[in-house]
Amino acid sequence: MKDTNATTAPVIEAKGLGLTFETNDGPVHALKDVTLTVGKGEFVSFIGPSGCGKTTFLRAxxxxxxxxxxxxxxNGMSPDAARQARAYGYVFxxxxxxxxRTIxxxxxxxxxxxxxxxxxxxxRVERVLALVDLDGFGRKFPWQLSGGMQQRASIARALAFDADILLMDEPFGALDEIVRDRLNEEVLKLWARTEKTIGFVTHSIPEAVYLSTRIVVMSPRPGRITDVIESTLPRERPLDIRDSPEFIAIAHRVREGLRAGHGDEV
Amino acid sequence: MKSLLPILTVLAAIVALWYAGTVWLNAQWTHDQAARAGVEVTFAEVVADAMAQERPVLPAPHQVARGLWDGVTGHKVTSKRSLVYHAQVTLSATLVGFVIGTLAGILLAVGIVHNRAMDLSVMPWAIASQTIPILAIAPMVIVVLASVGVTGLLPKAVISAYLSFFPVVVGMVKGLRAPDHMQLDLLRTYNAGRWDTFWKLRLPASMPYLFASLKVSVAASLVGAIVGELPAGASAGLGARLLSGSYYGQTIQIWAALFAAAILAAGLVMIIGVIERGTLRRMGMVR
Structure with a gap:
């Protein structure tokens, strides 16, 4: 797949990336021949069924x-060196x-x-709490907060040390849809305000389309990229943009990509 | 106080069974005495006598209670006849043993979690150590330590520690390994070292496990201290009371000492419980 959005400085560059786990049942190809360049300030979503390597790629x-x-x-370094340079915050x-510990x-x-x-x-605590709209909750203990608020606190934790890259691994997967919608809106605002580069793993098509500047569709066995979709949506995205024909067209293409990747298995 | 009723019901049932057992087990002696004197005894007389013998097979609850009360309040606390004196002797060995055992247990657990060689080698030995009857080990510890000039409290504390380190090792290994992969991965993304991982994640996460272990180990410490008093023919301590009671057939004394030990153990466990609640509340882990 050729990159079309490599105009800005590359932040993440993968070339012919492969990752094989040795298991008792033989090797598992979690990733195979993954080539992708993520530019500065991009919001890239990784979507695909389980086993497609989207989380493995983020973890790599x-x-x-x-x-x-x-x-x-x-950032032009090995991932290990980038970690030592505090290049990214990770949200699980x-x-x-x-x-x-309190919040x-x-x-x-x-x-x-x-x-x-x-x-x-x-x-810094004050600043990032304000950023995720949790001012005044610093002295609460986690159990005193709802699931959505806890996840916002964990995003604040990832933002606290000014990493340029935010890696999010299905951060809202365990939340209900109403909370998820709100948090999606907030993540977009956060992204606009902080201009971070965001890698976002999800299995929700609307979430991927709503958030991303680019959607990477992946498929399993072996985990690989089957399609990379440029979003034509504007940067300003109210929630009701999801009813626009443009949005539906992109979502359709993602769905097609997922189906093609699945081959005759589904 | 709804919870009091079931507790009192069970207690009443135990006391009733105990009284029945007292009559049943002590009646033989009453009958023998009567036969020797050539008199007939009624059932009422048998019951009355069974509850008031000087050296009963099974003392009645009120006899034990009086023995306990006399032992605690009837003498100066420095007197050798005072249960408080003996309890304090046993308690000091218990506490020293408990501290040694707990520290040893925590250190071993830290080693097991951080060192693969220790992980593979220490646990089997720790388990084997607990399968050896403490009654067999205790005299040897006393004799060996006495031969190098160590007597008194320390040998008892060593036996006490021998029993109490094990629950701490088991609980702490589990507790230090309680953090899941995600929490460990999170620290890796911060480039945290082993030191930070231990102090900021593993140790706090292990606290609930530690306190559960401490409750078991403090009771085991007491058992160890009492057992440590038996083989040496110690002159002081609850173990010594048990031993001299059995030498002279003073069953009431034995039972009073047993109850004193039980009350002591319950008190120690309760103190740990209070510290546990306080600590976990301050850590925000109690809702």
């Missing part, structure tokens, strides 16, 4: 998995807040590890 970018073939650079499917304490976790001063920690 974050140096949580190591590719067995091809090359992968983040579950908020994963520490129950023994503010949870956001301070990466800041403590990275050695920010106490004053700087306080200042």
């Amino acid at each position: 970018i974050a140096a949580l998995e190591y590719p067995t073939e091809g090359t992968l650079t983040v 499917q579950a908020a994963g807040l520490y129950p023994w 503010a304490g949870n956001i301070k976790l990466p800041l403590e590890i990275m050695g920010f001063s106490k004053a700087e920690q306080e200042e």
Whole structure:
């Protein structure tokens, strides 16, 4: 698949990327020949059925998995080096807040590890709490917050140390649709305000189309890219844009891509 | 106080069974005495006598209660006849053993979680150590330590620690491994080292497990201290009370000492429970 959006500086560059897990049942090709360039400030969604390698690809970018073939650079460095340079924040499917820390304490976790001063920690906590609309919730414990608020806190935690890249692995997969709609809107606002590069794994077509500047459709066995769709939607996206013919056309193309990738299995 | 009723019902049933057992087990002696004296005894007399013997097979609950009360309040706390004195001797060995055992247990657990060689080698030994009867080990510990000049509280504390480190190892290994992959991955994305992972994630996550273990291990510590008092023929401590009671057939003394030990153990477990609630509440882990 040829990239068309490599006009801006490349932030993530994958060339012929392959990743094989050795299991007792033989090798599993989680990723095969994945080539993709993500430019600065892009919002790229990865969509596909389970086993298509979308999460594995995100984890490889974050140096949580190591590719067995091809090359992968983040900000021109190896993923490991990029991690040491605090290049990205990672948001997991579950908020994963520490129950023994307050919301503010949870956001301070990466800041403590990275050695920010106490004053700087306080200042940053206030700033990112405001960014995710959780002002005043710093002293609450996670169990006192709803699932959606917990996930917002975990996004705040990923934003706290000013990484340029935000990697989100099905962050709203466990939330109900009403909450998910709101959080999608907020993520877009956040993206506009912070101009971060975002990699977003999802299995929801409307979510992918609504959020992304580019949608990467993937398919399993072996995990590979089957289509890359440029969004023609404007950057400003009210929720009702999802009823526009343009939106429906893109969603249709994603669905077609998913079906083609599945071959005769579905 | 709705919860009190079932507790009191069970307690009443136990006391009733106990009284029945007292009459049943002690009647033989009453009958023997009567036969020797050549008199007939009525059932009422048998019952009355069974509850008031000096060395009954099974003392009645009120006899044990009086023995306990006399032991606690009847003498100066420094007197060798005071249960408070003996309890305090046992308690000090228990607490020293508990501290040693807990520290050893935590250190071993940290080693097991962080070192593959220890993971594979230590656990089987720890389990094997608990399959050896403590009664067989205790005299050897006392004798060996006495031969190098260590006597008194420390040998008892060592036996106590021997019993109490095990629940802590098991609980802490489980607790330190409680964080799931996602939480560990999260720390990896921050480039956190083992040190941060331990202090900020593993240790706090293990706290509920630690306290559950401590409750078991503090009771085991007490058992260890009592057992440590038996083989040496110690002159002080609840174990010594048990031993001298059995030498002289003082069943009431034995039972009073047993109850003193049980009350002590319950108190220790309750204290751990209070510390647990306080700690976990401060950590925000109690809702």
